[in-house]
Amino acid sequence: MNNDFFYSKDNLVTPSAKSTIIKERLSLISSHMTKQIKEYNESTKNTNIVFSNMLKAMGEIVNILKDSFEEKGINPNQISYSSDADKSVAILSILWHSISFAMRENIKPQALYRSDNAPLFCGRIIAFNGDFQKASLEITDIEYPDILNCEIASLYIPADKRTDAIMKIKHVGNIEYKINRNDCAREFLLKVIEIICGGGFYHEENYGD
Numbered sequence: 001m002n003n004d005f006f007y008s009k010d011n012l013v014t015p016s017a018k019s020t021i022i023k024e025r026l027s028l029i030s031s032h033m034t035k036q037i038k039e040y041n042e043s044t045k046n047t048n049i050v051f052s053n054m055l056k057a058m059g060e061i062v063n064i065l066k067d068s069f070e071e072k073g074i075n076p077n078q079i080s081y082s083s084d085a086d087k088s089v090a091i092l093s094i095l096w097h098s099i100s101f102a103m104r105e106n107i108k109p110q111a112l113y114r115s116d117n118a119p120l121f122c123g124r125i126i127a128f129n130g131d132f133q134k135a136s137l138e139i140t141d142i143e144y145p146d147i148l149n150c151e152i153a154s155l156y157i158p159a160d161k162r163t164d165a166i167m168k169i170k171h172v173g174n175i176e177y178k179i180n181r182n183d184c185a186r187e188f189l190l191k192v193i194e195i196i197c198g199g200g201f202y203h204e205e206n207y208g209d
Contacts, residue, residue, distance in 0.1 A: 039121035040109035042159035047123025050157050050165070051103055053185035054125070055083055055090055058101075061189065065094065091131055097196050099152070100132040101125060101189075112156055112166065122156035122166070127192040152195055155179075155188040167191065 058081045066076035074095075083090040092099045103125055111119035128150045156166040165184035168174040169191070179187050 036109040036121065039159040043121050043123040043157055046159065046161060047103055047125060047157040050123075050155070050181075050185050051090075051101075051125055052087065054101065054189055055087060057186040057189050058090060058092060061186075061193070062092070089132075092193070093131075094193070094197055098129075098131040099192060099196055100128040100130060101192075102128065102132065120156075120158055120163075120166075122158050125155040125157070125188070127152040127154070127188070129196060152192050153188070155184060157184075169195070171195070 062079055062081050065079045069079060070076040078095050079093065081090060081092045088103050090101045092101070103123065109121055110124070111121045114120055126148075128147070129152050130150055132147065132150065151170050153167060153169045156168070158165070161181065163181075164178040165181055165188075167177045167179055167184070167188055169177070
């Protein structure tokens with residue numbers, strides 16, 4: 001086995017010089033991770049604010065929908081929303097549809113890939129088709145790919161407050177749409193409602209040979 005990698009020129013320097021080299025290498029790592037954690041903390045704080053704004057917008061939208069359905073002779077009690085005690089999961093019910101909005105349990109910095117720039121660290125709000133209140137609260141990395149099969153769209157909130165939020169819609173290939181930070185909570189909510197409630201269901205038919 002070729003051990004040249006382990007017997008590099010670094011091993012020919014004096015112990016004191018080698019100690020300096022080690023410190024420099026580890027300092028680069030700590031600087032890199034410190035930048036990540038700072039952006040993670042900021043994006044998490046911003047995402048909490050956006051989610052809070054979304055809950056407020058949800059209350060307004062539910063009241064408008066109630067009035068609109070009632071004018072059309074539909075029982076307005078079939079439109080409602082609820083959230084968990086931590087205000088991190090919200091369930092919107094519109095007639096036969098249930099839509100879940102959740103902030104992923106971020107325990108580490110995560111970023112969007114940028115081909116022409118540094119990765120963009122963001123918080124994430126995910127909209128699911130269905131009632132995922134319990135599942136959303138108990139998401140683990142292992143379970144997440146399965147739950148993401150029910151994802152409708154995601155809203156990514158960057159650490160820099162001057163940077164637009166980014167919406168990705170699953171059924172159109174996760175193309176990125178930039179949304180003004182001041183409008184992103186309401187616009188994301190409205191777009192998800194339009195996607196889910198603007199469609200319909202077909203009867204399943206399976207006739208054997």
